[in-house]
Amino acid sequence: QAKKAGRNQCKLYSANEKEGSIAPLKMELALHKAIEQDQLLLYYQPKINLHTGEIVGVEALIRWEHPELGLVSPGTFIPIAEESGLIIPIGEWVLNAACQQNKTWQQQGFSTVMSVNISAIQFNQFNLINTITTALEKVGLEPQYLEIEITESMTADIERTIFMLQQLKKLGVRISIDDFGTGFSSLSYLKNFPVDTLKIDQSFVSELRNNPNDETIVKTIISMAHNLSLNVVAEGIETKEQLVFLQQHLCDEGQGFFLSKALTANELEEKRFDIQQIVGEHGIPRDVNE
Numbered sequence: 001q002a003k004k005a006g007r008n009q010c011k012l013y014s015a016n017e018k019e020g021s022i023a024p025l026k027m028e029l030a031l032h033k034a035i036e037q038d039q040l041l042l043y044y045q046p047k048i049n050l051h052t053g054e055i056v057g058v059e060a061l062i063r064w065e066h067p068e069l070g071l072v073s074p075g076t077f078i079p080i081a082e083e084s085g086l087i088i089p090i091g092e093w094v095l096n097a098a099c100q101q102n103k104t105w106q107q108q109g110f111s112t113v114m115s116v117n118i119s120a121i122q123f124n125q126f127n128l129i130n131t132i133t134t135a136l137e138k139v140g141l142e143p144q145y146l147e148i149e150i151t152e153s154m155t156a157d158i159e160r161t162i163f164m165l166q167q168l169k170k171l172g173v174r175i176s177i178d179d180f181g182t183g184f185s186s187l188s189y190l191k192n193f194p195v196d197t198l199k200i201d202q203s204f205v206s207e208l209r210n211n212p213n214d215e216t217i218v219k220t221i222i223s224m225a226h227n228l229s230l231n232v233v234a235e236g237i238e239t240k241e242q243l244v245f246l247q248q249h250l251c252d253e254g255q256g257f258f259l260s261k262a263l264t265a266n267e268l269e270e271k272r273f274d275i276q277q278i279v280g281e282h283g284i285p286r287d288v289n290e
């Protein structure tokens with residue numbers, strides 16, 4: 001009987017192996033090629049000033065144009081890139097491409113801040129500072145036009161985090177805490193971290209006008225950010241009602257499908273002025289609530 005059970009287990013194991021580990025390995029090999037064969041690209045999601053409607057920033061969001069699979073989202077391949085270490089060359093590619101695009105836009109008269117998402121693995125490498133410095137210098141982009149997005153979950157080691165953030169500050173780039181409110185870290189770090197911006201996680205924004213607890217959380221994050229002299233951005237705005245709520249509660253900036261999804265560089269150049277109209281069409285003027 002034991003033998004039978006053992007055999008069954010073995011079968012089960014190899015069946016799992018097929019589904020669970022071979023596919024990621026294939027993907028890892030394909031990701032290697034992706035870098036060599038230029039299959040990675042950046043999309044850009046505008047960040048809008050919720051009072052004026054102006055595009056004040058743009059977030060670089062990576063995509064992988066796989067020859068057979070089509071456009072692969074970062075949720076699928078970033079974890080594999082992180083496990084395999086490929087996130088280091090990929091992250092470097094993102095920084096270079098994002099700085100280059102922002103410099104190009106600047107030269108065309110479109111001055112904006114480019115936000116780049118950084119993985120925990122990149123953030124744990126002292127070399128990150130060099131990589132960023134090189135990316136800026138290569139194209140001659142001034143550091144204040146680059147923003148680094150980190151998440152709360154990367155900040156567990158407080159001493160290290162403070163050191164890294166101070167290095168980034170010295171360099172002159174902006175720092176934003178992404179997905180704010182989803183981590184479990186103590187709020188006391190906020191007073192010691194030299195960050196510029198909090199991005200309210202989209203899980204709270206999606207429930208605005210729906211769940212009073214989420215409304216309270218959003219209002220609280222906005223006033224806390226302002227009391228700490230931080231800029232506050234809402235991500236994942238999908239409806240007019242959510243936009244108006246955020247405007248009424250004086251959230252500074254917003255991103256979301258209601259304003260614009262992530263676009264290719266060309267699409268963004270074409271639609272830039274239309275996107276700037278959206279807040280004017282739907283929003284309420286700032287002084288209504290003041």
Ligand code: C2E
Binds near residue numbers: 094117258
């Ligand atoms: P994130 O930085 O929090 O980015 C926001 C994600 O929400 C993006 O998905 C964006 O397309 C999506 N989004 C924007 N507006 C809305 C909305 O109104 N509704 C909904 N439901 N979603 C919205 P995306 O591009 O698939 O990226 C997912 C995550 O992958 C990002 O979350 C970020 O953590 C990571 N990521 C993206 N690009 C990079 C990168 O270059 N490097 C690293 N390390 N991570 C990246």
Ligand code: MG
Binds near residue numbers: 178
């Ligand atoms: Mg982000």
Ligand code: MG
Binds near residue numbers: 179
């Ligand atoms: Mg986010």
Ligand code: MG
Binds near residue numbers: 179201202
């Ligand atoms: Mg998110």
